Amino acid sequence: MIETIQDFFRTMADTYPKWNFIFFHEPAQWDRVVSGFFVTLQLSVACVILSVIIGIVGAWAQGSPSRTIRWIVQGYIQFFRNTPPLIQLLFFYFALGQFTPTVTGPDGWTEQPIISNVGWAIISLSFFAGAFNVEIFRSGIEAVPKSTLEAAESLGFTRAQTYTNITFPLALRVSLPALNNNLINLVKTTTQAIAIAVPELLYEMVSIWNDYASAQNAAMAVLFFTYIALVGVLAFGMNRWEAKLLVPGFGKARR
Amino acid sequence: MSDQDWTDQQPIVSIKDVHKAFGTLEVLKGVSMDIMKGEVICIIGPSGSGKSTLIRCINALNDIQAGSITIEGQEVHDTKLDKLELRKKVGMVFQQYNLFPHKTALENVMMAPIKVLKQPRDEVEVRARALIKKVRLEGKEDSYPGELSGGQQQRVAIARSLAMDPDVMLFDEVTAALDPETVKEVLLTIKELAADGMTCILVTHEMGFAREVADHIYFTDRGVIVEHGPPETFFESASDPRTKEFLGQIL
Numbered sequence: 001m002i003e004t005i006q007d008f009f010r011t012m013a014d015t016y017p018k019w020n021f022i023f024f025h026e027p028a029q030w031d032r033v034v035s036g037f038f039v040t041l042q043l044s045v046a047c048v049i050l051s052v053i054i055g056i057v058g059a060w061a062q063g064s065p066s067r068t069i070r071w072i073v074q075g076y077i078q079f080f081r082n083t084p085p086l087i088q089l090l091f092f093y094f095a096l097g098q099f100t101p102t103v104t105g106p107d108g109w110t111e112q113p114i115i116s117n118v119g120w121a122i123i124s125l126s127f128f129a130g131a132f133n134v135e136i137f138r139s140g141i142e143a144v145p146k147s148t149l150e151a152a153e154s155l156g157f158t159r160a161q162t163y164t165n166i167t168f169p170l171a172l173r174v175s176l177p178a179l180n181n182n183l184i185n186l187v188k189t190t191t192q193a194i195a196i197a198v199p200e201l202l203y204e205m206v207s208i209w210n211d212y213a214s215a216q217n218a219a220m221a222v223l224f225f226t227y228i229a230l231v232g233v234l235a236f237g238m239n240r241w242e243a244k245l246l247v248p249g250f251g252k253a254r255r
Numbered sequence: 256m257s258d259q260d261w262t263d264q265q266p267i268v269s270i271k272d273v274h275k276a277f278g279t280l281e282v283l284k285g286v287s288m289d290i291m292k293g294e295v296i297c298i299i300g301p302s303g304s305g306k307s308t309l310i311r312c313i314n315a316l317n318d319i320q321a322g323s324i325t326i327e328g329q330e331v332h333d334t335k336l337d338k339l340e341l342r343k344k345v346g347m348v349f350q351q352y353n354l355f356p357h358k359t360a361l362e363n364v365m366m367a368p369i370k371v372l373k374q375p376r377d378e379v380e381v382r383a384r385a386l387i388k389k390v391r392l393e394g395k396e397d398s399y400p401g402e403l404s405g406g407q408q409q410r411v412a413i414a415r416s417l418a419m420d421p422d423v424m425l426f427d428e429v430t431a432a433l434d435p436e437t438v439k440e441v442l443l444t445i446k447e448l449a450a451d452g453m454t455c456i457l458v459t460h461e462m463g464f465a466r467e468v469a470d471h472i473y474f475t476d477r478g479v480i481v482e483h484g485p486p487e488t489f490f491e492s493a494s495d496p497r498t499k500e501f502l503g504q505i506l
Contacts, residue, residue, distance in 0.1 A: 151353035151412075154314055155367040155419060156342035165370060169357050249401015250356035 013214065020214035023222070029208055029215075036204030037226065043121060043190040043200055044230070048183050050126035055133025055179075059171075060163075062138055073134065080131035085124070086192050092124040093117060093196040121193035129186040136178045140171030173245050180238040184231050201226060261328030263292040267454050268313060268423055273322035275308055282308045284478035285322070290471075292422075295449045296456045297465035300475035301501060306458040309475070310425045313456065314345040326423065339371065346416030350428040352408040354400040360387060360411045361396040364418045372419070379418070386414040390444050406437025410444050417448075424448065426457040462505055466490055474498045 006025040013020035023029040062073050080088065097120060102111040115123070144167050152162040191202040205223055209216040266289035275283040282305045290296050298306045311317045313324055315331050315338060324331040326344055354363050364383040368374045387396055390410035400408050409429055416424060426445065430438040442464050449455050449468050459465055465472055466486045473483040474493075482495045493499050 145353075147349060147351055147353045148355065150316060151347075151349060152355075154316060154342060154345075154347040155415070156339045156371040157367065158339075161370055165366065166355055173357065245357075247357045247401060248399045250399075 017214055018217050020212065021218040021222075022212050022215040023208065023219075029212075032204045032208060033201070033222070036199060036201040039118070039199050040190060040201040040226075040230070043118070043125070043193060043198070044187045044234075046122045047125045047129060047186055047190065048234075050122065051129035051133050051183075051186060052179070054126060054130025055137045056168075058130065058134030059137035059141055062134065063141065076127075077131045077134055080128050081135075085128045085189055086195060088128055089121065089124045089192055089195055093120040096120075117193075117196045117198050121190070121196060121198045125186065125189060125193070128189070129182060132182045133179065136175050136182060137171060139178070140173075140175035141167060143174045144170045169245075170250070173242075173247075173250065176238065176242045176245070180235065180242070183238065184235060187231055187234060188227060265328070266290055266325075267292045267294075267327055268456070269323075269325045270309075270313070271323045273309070273312060273324060274320045275305075275312060275317060276320055282478055283312070283319070286475070286478070286480055287322075288473060288480065288483070290423075290454060290456065292454055293452045294454055294470045295468050296471050296473065297469040298456070298458045298473045298475060299460070299462070299465060299501075300481075304475045305478045306475050307427050310347075310427055310456055310458055313423075313425055314347055315341060316347075343372070343419055344422045345425060346419055346421035346423070347425040348409070348412050348416055348427065348429050350431050352400070352405070352412045352432075354408055354412055354415070356400050359397050359399055360392060360403065360414075363400070363411055364415045367415065368418050383414070383418055386417050387411070389417075389447075390414045391440070404437055405433045406440050409433065409437075409441045413441075413444055413448075423454045423456065426455065426459070428458050428460065430459070430461055460505070462490075462502075474501065476501070 009021045009024040013022070013025070023033045058073050058076070061069050064070055097113055097115065100113050100115050102113050104110070105112045148166060148170070149162055152166050157165065190200060193200050194203045194206065197203065202223065205219040209219045268288075268290040270286060270288045273283050273286045274281070286305070286309060288296070298309065300306050308317055312319050313326070313331065315336075319332050326341065329341070329344075330336065331341060354360075355366065358366060361380070361383055364386055365376070365379050368379045368382070369376055384396065387393060390413055392407060392410055392414070395403060395407060395411075400411070403411065412429075413424075429445075430441050433441060438461070442461065445455065445457070446464075446468050457465070457469075469486050471483060472486050472489045474481050474489070474495075474497075476497050482493060482498045483489070489498075490502065493502060
């Protein structure tokens, strides 16, 4: 089976030299694609989870009675929302990376930073997307009617009980469509990690076509296809979640 | 007077010279009333006269600047007061129902006893189903608020308050947002509650209803109680010109 596929793409590369899907007939190149894909997957999953946590905590902190805390959250949002994610990434890795402690590597003499380039990419991209998530969750929280919360108060709910049982479940429903968009953007933005040499999918693909110029068209095609599939899975999952949480008479109508 | 000393020979709700201002706007300018257990009180008056503010002060949704409000001898606006203890005693129903839109009718009724009073779920469910039956919504247990009419939602809201087993029920213009046809079913539910001996304080514009169920009617205007009395005397022989003018416009 595998041989048949490899033969097919080898013949194709011979017939159409501009369409050399080299990774489909050379196992060494295939391994690079697979490892790049898993790094992309790792980046995407880690950033999605972290940025959502940042969003929830940030939106909650924005409602804090302390002016200082609100001010800090606002400053964070303004900084990360109003500067390009690529510059943030470079700043985190090259500027902040210099100040993190190092440990001695496995060879016994090289010094390695505690936070790797993958680590910095996850941190930087999570904070970037997290800034938007704070705003998204905040608008959801603001959409919960005060009168509904008052009803909870009159039934004896504490502030924390009201937040977990009423405010958050309702805010989440309002926030999901916007959150969906932002997370899709985040998954696509992980390609920028190429700038600090994180070996994700784009990095591996570019390396392959630098090594084999004939593979450029094929590599780009595979990149487009992979991101369409990856984002498609995420969007499908988010839409399913949205549909599952949908209740009649709140938010949009049932389809 | 402390909680322990209270007996039901004394007023269950006692309001004494209450003053309440929002900023510089004084809404209540010395309001007093005593309500005995099992009494049904209707507060009427033009909008902006302070009626809703007054009943919101009774369960501490609004604070007060001066005076005192006691429920079963317990000062409501005591800063050391356990709000939960107060809210177990006082149920409130709002003009806009304010149900939890992401929970079914049954879950709306069950939520507070389970989360707030930590009562066991199956026990609460039996009681909740009985309450839904009591407000004549059998079969609507699994409907979401968005699937119910205004009148049905309001009856779920009444059942939700009753699930906390309160001693006093507050109704804040509960029929004001309803269609004329559904007003009746909500009023019927309240009437049955009153007949069961529940102490009820209603802010209402339904004069016919007030006349029928109330033991005592208070007329408020511009933050003071202008006149009060049992319905027969109140409606037949109001003496204050402001009361007369209001009743003239409404009746």
